[in-house]
Every structure is written in C-alpha cells, then in structure tokens.
Amino acid sequence: MGKHRGRKPTRGGTRQPQSRDDRQSDWNAFTGTDKINVAFEEYYKAQEIMSEGEWPSFMESLRKELPVTFRVTGSRAHAETINDIIKESYVPNMQNVEFEGQKYDPPSQLPWYPGQLAWQIEAPKRVVRKTEPFKNFQRFLVGETEVGNLSRQEAVSMIPPLFLDVEPHHLCLDMCAAPGSKTAQIIEALNPHHTTSTGLLIANDSDYKRTHMLVHQTGRMPSRGLIVTNFDASMYPSIKLSGGKTLQFDRILADVPCSGDGTLRKNLEIWGKWGAADGNSLHSLQLRILERAMNMLKPGGRLVYSTCSFNPSEDEAVISAALNARPGKFHIVDVSSQLPELKRRQGLASWKVGTSKGEKVNWYETFEDYRAAIENGEEKENDRGKGLPKSLWPPTNATELNLERCMRLLPHDQNTGGFFVCVLEKAGSSSSTNNAEEATTSSLKRSATSPAPSGETKRAREKSPEPEVPVTPAETTPAPSAKPGKKEKRDLTFKEDPLSYVSPEHEEVKSIIERFKFKDTFPRDNLMVRNEYGDPLRTIYMTNDIVKEIIQNNDYTRIRVVSAGVKCFARQDSSQRTEIRCKWRTPIDGILEVLPHVGEDIVISATIRELRTLLEDHYPALEKFAEGPWKTLMTERDMGCEIVKFEAGSTAGGELRLPMYLPVWKAKMSLSLMIDKREKSILSLRTFGEDICKPPPVQKPQQDKLDAQKQAEEIVEEVPVIEGEGEGGIALAGEAAEEDAVNV
Numbered sequence: 001m002g003k004h005r006g007r008k009p010t011r012g013g014t015r016q017p018q019s020r021d022d023r024q025s026d027w028n029a030f031t032g033t034d035k036i037n038v039a040f041e042e043y044y045k046a047q048e049i050m051s052e053g054e055w056p057s058f059m060e061s062l063r064k065e066l067p068v069t070f071r072v073t074g075s076r077a078h079a080e081t082i083n084d085i086i087k088e089s090y091v092p093n094m095q096n097v098e099f100e101g102q103k104y105d106p107p108s109q110l111p112w113y114p115g116q117l118a119w120q121i122e123a124p125k126r127v128v129r130k131t132e133p134f135k136n137f138q139r140f141l142v143g144e145t146e147v148g149n150l151s152r153q154e155a156v157s158m159i160p161p162l163f164l165d166v167e168p169h170h171l172c173l174d175m176c177a178a179p180g181s182k183t184a185q186i187i188e189a190l191n192p193h194h195t196t197s198t199g200l201l202i203a204n205d206s207d208y209k210r211t212h213m214l215v216h217q218t219g220r221m222p223s224r225g226l227i228v229t230n231f232d233a234s235m236y237p238s239i240k241l242s243g244g245k246t247l248q249f250d251r252i253l254a255d256v257p258c259s260g261d262g263t264l265r266k267n268l269e270i271w272g273k274w275g276a277a278d279g280n281s282l283h284s285l286q287l288r289i290l291e292r293a294m295n296m297l298k299p300g301g302r303l304v305y306s307t308c309s310f311n312p313s314e315d316e317a318v319i320s321a322a323l324n325a326r327p328g329k330f331h332i333v334d335v336s337s338q339l340p341e342l343k344r345r346q347g348l349a350s351w352k353v354g355t356s357k358g359e360k361v362n363w364y365e366t367f368e369d370y371r372a373a374i375e376n377g378e379e380k381e382n383d384r385g386k387g388l389p390k391s392l393w394p395p396t397n398a399t400e401l402n403l404e405r406c407m408r409l410l411p412h413d414q415n416t417g418g419f420f421v422c423v424l425e426k427a428g429s430s431s432s433t434n435n436a437e438e439a440t441t442s443s444l445k446r447s448a449t450s451p452a453p454s455g456e457t458k459r460a461r462e463k464s465p466e467p468e469v470p471v472t473p474a475e476t477t478p479a480p481s482a483k484p485g486k487k488e489k490r491d492l493t494f495k496e497d498p499l500s501y502v503s504p505e506h507e508e509v510k511s512i513i514e515r516f517k518f519k520d521t522f523p524r525d526n527l528m529v530r531n532e533y534g535d536p537l538r539t540i541y542m543t544n545d546i547v548k549e550i551i552q553n554n555d556y557t558r559i560r561v562v563s564a565g566v567k568c569f570a571r572q573d574s575s576q577r578t579e580i581r582c583k584w585r586t587p588i589d590g591i592l593e594v595l596p597h598v599g600e601d602i603v604i605s606a607t608i609r610e611l612r613t614l615l616e617d618h619y620p621a622l623e624k625f626a627e628g629p630w631k632t633l634m635t636e637r638d639m640g641c642e643i644v645k646f647e648a649g650s651t652a653g654g655e656l657r658l659p660m661y662l663p664v665w666k667a668k669m670s671l672s673l674m675i676d677k678r679e680k681s682i683l684s685l686r687t688f689g690e691d692i693c694k695p696p697p698v699q700k701p702q703q704d705k706l707d708a709q710k711q712a713e714e715i716v717e718e719v720p721v722i723e724g725e726g727e728g729g730i731a732l733a734g735e736a737a738e739e740d741a742v743n744v
C-alpha cells in the first residue's frame, strides 16, 4: 500500500479492528457534542452534496448509531430457505418489543436488495442484548454467520457488486478486496447455482495480512475459479495466458482505499480527526488504481469504482481525470433505472478544492491560485515536497462527462452509511478483444488539467498533451510486464509456497478416484498442490481451467498468489495403517465441489439421530449407533472417508431445516465427524439448541495405561484430530435441488 502522510486512510487496512465491546463502549462514551467537526461541516456545505435545507437531517443521521444489516448468502434456493426461516420463525416473535417504555420494530428487508435477501435491524444494540426475542434472533445470527449462511455487511457496501452485473462465465478482478464482503458477493454471482462456473475471480489486496482475512472469508463460499493475490493494485501485473495472450477482465471492482468519512456512524474516531487533507492525499493513489483497472478491462467490459467517502476529491475528481486521460474510450453508465428502490443522489459536475488546518478550510478556486499560495508561503506542500495535483480541480469539460450518472448515497435517505459508486464501461465489444492490454497511460503523466475537447470523435483523435505537473517515479512505475517465452524472475520477498498440478496418473490421485468412484466429469487434470513438484503431500486443491492456465503461465511469485481454488482433499495422518487404501478425506470446504462427480452409492444417507451420536462423542464406536441401514452400511464400508448426507427433518430432539453433507471418517471400530471442535459446537447449537459435544479426549495416554486402553488408542490413531484447520462452514444443500447446494 502506498504511504500516506498525515492521517491514515480509514479503509486502508492498517488500523487494528476494534472489538465489538470496544466499539460499544465508544458509542456509550461519545456524547452528542463529541460528534462535531467544524471543518467537516464547512467543507461539505460548500460542496453542495445536498440542498441546504437537508443539512440538519444529514448531520443528525450521521450522529446516530448505524443499524445492523446483513445479507443472506449462497445460491438462490438455499438463500431463500434461510430467508423463509427468518420471516416465519423469528420476525413474528419480534413484533411490538418494548424496552424502557419504547416500542421497537422487528428486522425488516431492504427493499432495494434483489430477492429481498438483505435485512436491517433498527433496534439499538442495547435493545438487542436485553430483550428476549431480539436476543434469540441474535443467537441465530451469530450461528448462521459462523457457518456462512449470513454475512454482516453494511447496506451501502452491498451496492457496488450489484452494479457489476457479473455472469458465471466472466473473468473478474476485485482490486482492493479485503476483508472480502464484496468478494463474496462476486463469488455468489459467478456461482449462482453452485454449478461448476467457468468464470474467474482474482481477489487482491496490497496488505499481506489482510489477504489471509480474504482467504478465510472466501472459505465460506469456496470457488474453483478463485485466486487471491497480494499486490499494490496501482501496479497490478499483467497476467499471461497460453499462446502469448494477456488476460483482460470482463468485470473489475475498484473499491479503493479512501478517507472513509461515509463510515462516520461506525468509525467514531473520524469525528475528531477529519481534515480535507485526507481525501486530497488519497486522490493520486485512487486515480492510479482506477487507471490500472481501465487498462486491464476488455473492450465492452464493466468497471465499478467505489469509495465510502463523500469527498469529490476521491470521487468525481478521480473519475473525471481518468476519463479525460483516455478520451472516448470509457463512458459512465446510466444505471438510474436499476435497483429503483435505492435512493441515491446524482454525482457533481462542479466541486471545490480546499485544504484544512484545524477548524479552518482554505479554499482554492483554481490550481493556479493554489500554486500561488505556495509560492507566497501561505500554503505548504507536504513534507515530501509535493503539492496537490491539478486533477483535483473540476475539469472544464466536467459537464460533458455525465458525472451526474455517478451515485452518492447519503445517510439520511435510507438510514445507512455514506458511499460513492460509479459504473464505467469500456468502448467496443468483448468480441473485439485483442488480448493486449493498453499501455499504462497515467493521467498523472499528462496534464490532468487539460480536458479533452468535446465530441467523442474529436476526443479520440486528440493527442495527449505533455505533462504539466511533474510526476515522481513512483507515480509512473509501470505494471510488471509479462514477456512471453522469457523465464520469469522470482520475487524472493514473497513467502508463500509454489503451486503445481498433480498428474492424474499419480498413485494417490488414483486411490482417491477409486475411493469416491469418481465419474468422468471429475476434473482430474485440475488438482493442484502447494509445492513445486506436483506431489500430493497434505492438501489437494481443485481449480477450474482458467485458474490452471494462469498458474501454469505465470511465475507464482511474480503474480504473488496467496491461494487458489478450493481445498478438496486433505491427507489423514495415518501412514502406518497400510490397510487404508485411500488416506484422503474431503474437507468441508470442498465437499460440494466433489459431490457432483462421486459415484452413485458413495453418498450415505443418515438422520439427526446419527448426527447426535457423532456430535456427542468424538469417536463413537460403531456399536453405539442404533440398529438400522446406516449402521449396517457403515460397518460394511472400508476404512477411510465417507460423505454423509444428513437428511432434513426433526427427530432425536433436533431439527435440520436443510439437508447437510459432512465428511465422516470410518475407522476399524468407530466413526468420527471430520469437522473441527468449534464447528461441531455451532452445528450442535443450530440443530439441538444446545452444545452436546463432549470435550475431545486427551491425546497423550500415560505409558502405564497403554494395555488397558489399547482399543481406544487405536481409534485415536486412526482418526486424526483436525482442530484448528480453519475449514470453513458446514455444507448444506437446498431442499429443492442438490446441485444447488452451497458450501457455506
């Protein structure tokens, strides 16, 4: 990430996230008078982002606690079932809740969100914590969020991916993706029925630690077409494809780092720190990221630029500078008829540029006025000797750029945070793709102040003027290029393991194919491992074809691949047991990926009764299970991993609303549910309303008890513990269609 002098960008990802308790106590500690920033008010009144009469309700809204919002995730059929559970089992119990003499409404659906799959809880947190119906709902929310059925996400943050208009075959890039809430939305759009999507999503973030948050977050919605990378988006590398082609994207999301003043309702520290410099100092980085996105987009492709800032310096100024740097090549899409229930404001065609120190804002009508103030010592350049770029000021052709098609979301319109969204499309049609990226032509290298003349054709013919504003080398650094045929240099600073593909003829692969009786549809050529030699040592990932093409045509350190594909097979640590022919299990992340390819009699059906026994004990002996087809079948099966489908229904004191696929390890005399301790507890709470899981047995038996415990130890050895692997979620299936199942 670029260095920013002065205040840190709120969405820059360097700040440690606060705990919920910290945030709550912040809210309690903040009084109305604390939520004041004189410069903020002067600055935004001058920008005229709303009419003067609305100002009091804008400010009042900013000072109020933000409602909790969440989204039901997953494929359509599955999400609708969860939505019905909320509507039918929870909402009716939350009518007329009273707390301290005041009535509170139940959660309501966001009217503009497609399929009504997003919800809002208006009741303040203390009401949620202290009243039984809300508390009950809160428990449900926590459990379902843990397994990935729900995602807590700010309402306005859900908007950019909706305008991206992703289809399952699209090649997509999420340039600044962590922690990954929008990434999850894009994955859902690429995999609407959890069929095997041919599309691609590269989710990138420049903060290495945050890329691991991304890996975790996307583990709940795994996709064979996903790659996570770690790059400064403004210098995103060219990606080579076979035949000397370069990857161009159909869809790009540039949800850039910003000053974040649209998040004032939850990031309370911004009240005390806000200054005009925040937005001004981020403008250049934002512009470079947007320009890199424009260069990597296919003709006819769509690009969404977004910030959670109200500031035109970070919004319209960035858009107009990028458009003017490539006249006629892009246009702002008019999306005013999409999501008609969503209240939004038009973008600005004029704005003001100011600097602020304390409570005072210094306004500069023109760039020249600003430079004059620097010359005569009234204004200072920053301590790197850099002044504000000319591209911050409105260009003279602002009205021709259709900036009114940009959208600004204001908090008092529908009780949300603030956001800015602009949808851009590249001229041409995707069939005219030439597979060559445009040369990176930073508008910062040109005169961002000399707008192109009006008229598309005239603009296209116009040669770019020479730079007026000197640019530092950092601003012009070209993206690392991909030279076909040349051996690529390794980036030795990148510490992740290499990636390679396993031969489908490898003995371990053959043992897996035999165990699960995989059909011909099983993508045996797309099994990837994290070492240089294609050795299936611990984990095997499954990718789709486009991910494979990328991995095989690019050095993994040059494109800094943190993860790729879905974890589909994990090796059991039971090498001494030679009688186990296949030592691989299907981790929860990948179970729904392998499911469409397994042989007919592979999936074993079970009920809640069996689930209860598997949850109560870590390694229940086979004799513990009730007599019946399940026990007979499990007794007959060879040792190794089984995929078990727990049918929906209600018996044995529990209820499953949706069928669920889980891996079970069959040992000689016992079985074990192969999900970690925490997931078992969550599953137990969801199904039985209580945690019925016993703590795991101690793994180090005393020497003198060895003989007496021989059998128990044997079982422990056969069924390795998987605590802390961080496998995400529980695999559920929609009631209607198994192929619609989502791994969550």
Ligand SMILES: C[S@@+](CC[C@H](N)C(=O)[O-])C[C@H]1O[C@@H](n2cnc3c(N)ncnc32)[C@H](O)[C@@H]1O
Binding pocket: 001, 002, 011, 012, 013, 014, 157, 175, 176, 177, 178, 179, 180, 181, 182, 183, 204, 205, 206, 207, 210, 231, 232, 233, 234, 255, 256, 257, 258, 285
């Ligand atoms: C607004 S947050 C992104 C939120 C994310 N899109 C989501 O919906 O969860 C901005 C992200 O940009 C990352 N970032 C900052 N500078 C960057 C750069 N130069 N290139 C790529 N990512 C950057 C930060 O680490 C942060 O995670």
